[in-house]
Amino acid sequence: MTSDGPDGSAALARVFERIDEDFDDHLDAIRTYLRQPSVSSTGEGVARCAEMTAELVESCGGRAEEIGTDGHPAVIASIDGGGARLLRYGMYDVQPADEPDWEVAPFSAAIKDRPGIGTVVVARGAANSKGTLAASLLAMKSLGAVADLPCGVTFLLDGEEELGSPHLPGIVDAHREDLAADAAYDLDLMADRTGVPEVFLGCKGILSLRLSCEGGDWGGPIGGALHSSGGVLVASPAWSVVRALSTLVDDDERVSIPHLDKVPVPDEDLSLLDDLAERFDPEAYLVESNARRFKSDVSTREMVEALVYEPAANVNGLFAGRAPGEKTIVPQEASAVVDLRIPYGTDFDAVGRSVRARIAEVSPEVNVTESEACPPARTSANSPVARAMIRSHEDAGQAARVWPSAPWWAPYFLFERVLGLPFAIGGAGHCAGAHAANEYASVEGLRQHMHQSAALLYRFAEEMKSSV
Numbered sequence: 001m002t003s004d005g006p007d008g009s010a011a012l013a014r015v016f017e018r019i020d021e022d023f024d025d026h027l028d029a030i031r032t033y034l035r036q037p038s039v040s041s042t043g044e045g046v047a048r049c050a051e052m053t054a055e056l057v058e059s060c061g062g063r064a065e066e067i068g069t070d071g072h073p074a075v076i077a078s079i080d081g082g083g084a085r086l087l088r089y090g091m092y093d094v095q096p097a098d099e100p101d102w103e104v105a106p107f108s109a110a111i112k113d114r115p116g117i118g119t120v121v122v123a124r125g126a127a128n129s130k131g132t133l134a135a136s137l138l139a140m141k142s143l144g145a146v147a148d149l150p151c152g153v154t155f156l157l158d159g160e161e162e163l164g165s166p167h168l169p170g171i172v173d174a175h176r177e178d179l180a181a182d183a184a185y186d187l188d189l190m191a192d193r194t195g196v197p198e199v200f201l202g203c204k205g206i207l208s209l210r211l212s213c214e215g216g217d218w219g220g221p222i223g224g225a226l227h228s229s230g231g232v233l234v235a236s237p238a239w240s241v242v243r244a245l246s247t248l249v250d251d252d253e254r255v256s257i258p259h260l261d262k263v264p265v266p267d268e269d270l271s272l273l274d275d276l277a278e279r280f281d282p283e284a285y286l287v288e289s290n291a292r293r294f295k296s297d298v299s300t301r302e303m304v305e306a307l308v309y310e311p312a313a314n315v316n317g318l319f320a321g322r323a324p325g326e327k328t329i330v331p332q333e334a335s336a337v338v339d340l341r342i343p344y345g346t347d348f349d350a351v352g353r354s355v356r357a358r359i360a361e362v363s364p365e366v367n368v369t370e371s372e373a374c375p376p377a378r379t380s381a382n383s384p385v386a387r388a389m390i391r392s393h394e395d396a397g398q399a400a401r402v403w404p405s406a407p408w409w410a411p412y413f414l415f416e417r418v419l420g421l422p423f424a425i426g427g428a429g430h431c432a433g434a435h436a437a438n439e440y441a442s443v444e445g446l447r448q449h450m451h452q453s454a455a456l457l458y459r460f461a462e463e464m465k466s467s468v
């Protein structure tokens with residue numbers, strides 16, 4: 001792949017050295033980027049952050065264009081390199097930072113020390129995912145200072161992922177030629193507290209629904225709450241919503257919706273599961289999850305299988321009446337927000353129909369509206385981009401745990417179903433606190449991430465040459 005030998009080790013060593021030389025400046029640039037708010041749900045700072053994202057790409061030797069939508073803009077960009085081309089997906093928007101227990105201003109990008117972790121950058125977006133995006137771009141800047149990029153990179157950068165990427169499918173469809181590539185990838189700081197990173201070859205789908213009910217012809221109080229003594233005669237919208245929720249799961253909180261069940265484990269995944277079961281640490285998972293125990297007593301192998309192949313139904317919020325103890329009433333309206341995590345191999349559309357039919361059967365007065373719908377996606381561990389992603393972590397110093405699919409969602413179905421591209425997700429370096437107060441990225445993790453993201457380009461170029 002280079003003149004430095006079959007594994008490109010000398011070239012990578014020079015790139016790593018240059019990243020380390022440039023790292024203090026890179027860290028300053030990351031912190032500057034994190035200080036710019038980009039809260040897509042409110043619009044705070046999003047327009048300026050889209051401009052800054054394009055400027056960051058250009059400062060790293062690329063070209064960038066903002067793509068307007070009826071919501072927030074996306075950024076399509078490119079940095080030239082060798083013959084093969086990768087499509088890098090990313091996001092520049094963030095969740096609100098309105099939690100009351102931030103130890104620093106959430107957009108200050110303050111440097112703090114975390115026992116057992118080391119120096120970290122605390123900021124909304126440090127973990128998810130502006131810190132990662134800036135780090136991988138700046139790694140390409142250092143790489144370009146010592147050599148040509150071994151492959152070209154196109155960027156599809158979303159400003160609405162935290163809203164469910166509502167305009168992204170239209171953008172992808174309208175810009176297929178601009179997004180042409182041999183494979184796609186995404187990066188995050190995916191190492192746990194011990195430094196072990198993870199690679200994912202797909203993700204579950206997500207279906208988010210709002211359930212709402214108010215008094216009307218069916219029953220329930222109209223125009224205001226009812227004194228709770230009347231609950232013996234007048235129906236409660238709150239109980240209607242609770243009945244609808246309870247029909248989605250059994251007594252053990254396992255999904256009980258037609259067409260939504262645990263999917264069979266493909267033969268290709270068996271060896272990956274064996275390795276995951278050996279390396280998965282349940283106690284560390286509890287610590288990362290801020291939980292004290294699991295909801296059921298199962299083996300480590302069953303845990304990893306559930307994360308990949310088993311669906312979940314989650315109540316994100318439940319609203320009715322007043323604060324606890326304030327008034328004894330039958331509220332006139334109630335609502336809930338739920339999400340379903342849907343494994344690959346499931347009939348996604350049939351699930352949506354089943355949920356609506358089940359709720360209509362037990363609580364026909366409950367209205368169901370869809371706020372987010374994204375199918376699952378999957379790629380093969382034998383694809384060049386998957387092999388390159390796995391090897392790049394080894395180059396950066398720590399072998400990754402490889403998951404056939406992630407338990408979370410991202411719009412990777414656009415790679416598989418729309419663009420027809422194999423893809424992989426990974427990333428060296430530790431972070432924590434996404435969507436929570438005191439979100440952080442490890443400073444050393446950002447350095448490791450730059451090494452790994454540069455190595456990925458070399459490994460992909462090598463894999464593409466060997467696959468010809």
